[in-house]
Amino acid sequence: MSRQLRALLLLVLVAACGRGGSYGESPNQMEDACAILRERPEYRRAFRAAERRWGVPTHVQMATIYQESKFVSDARTPYRYTLGVIPMGRQSSAFGYSQALDGTWDEYVEEQGARRARRDNIYDATDFMGWYMAKSRDALNIPMYDARNHYLAYHEGRTGYSRGSYNGKAWLVRVAGTVEDRAARYQSQLRRCN
Numbered sequence: 001m002s003r004q005l006r007a008l009l010l011l012v013l014v015a016a017c018g019r020g021g022s023y024g025e026s027p028n029q030m031e032d033a034c035a036i037l038r039e040r041p042e043y044r045r046a047f048r049a050a051e052r053r054w055g056v057p058t059h060v061q062m063a064t065i066y067q068e069s070k071f072v073s074d075a076r077t078p079y080r081y082t083l084g085v086i087p088m089g090r091q092s093s094a095f096g097y098s099q100a101l102d103g104t105w106d107e108y109v110e111e112q113g114a115r116r117a118r119r120d121n122i123y124d125a126t127d128f129m130g131w132y133m134a135k136s137r138d139a140l141n142i143p144m145y146d147a148r149n150h151y152l153a154y155h156e157g158r159t160g161y162s163r164g165s166y167n168g169k170a171w172l173v174r175v176a177g178t179v180e181d182r183a184a185r186y187q188s189q190l191r192r193c194n
Helices: 003-017 033-039 041-054 058-069 102-112 122-140 147-163 170-193
Strands: 079-082 086-090
Touching: 033 041, 033 058, 033 170, 041 058, 041 122, 058 122, 058 147, 058 170, 102 122, 122 147, 147 170
Parallel strands: none
Antiparallel strands: 079 086
């Protein structure tokens, strides 16, 4: 086989293994909800499906996903290091758009019979988020439009939230405030573009 043919076959093989240009990447204009939905129309369909099924408003989903993954489909937590250089694994098992932990994701999959669901799929991630927030609404009486408290319950877990564990974490309370602000901004923008 000639050198050129081998190089061409290798190039085709490498290209076939790739995921394409936009996989895993954030939308270009994440400060504008309308721009996000124009760039990624599948997001609009996913957010609407979760809103219809679980009652969680689109702007609350969008603000939470922004905070959790910046809309990166395959987002993971950073590595932990020992002695500053030796990698000791990731900070948690959180993965995907919703940054769902392995155990919580497994609970969702089992309860919903969603064996093929994937955390890096926007439809599955928004359905998971809607499921989780609906459970928080039922268990903790958090209204679906309350982005701040849903984020706190999402981050701390329902048990941690009910104990008020976030009260000892000033940084988390600040982050929840930014999620609330972003949800309000997204809601206002969505009124214009819908």
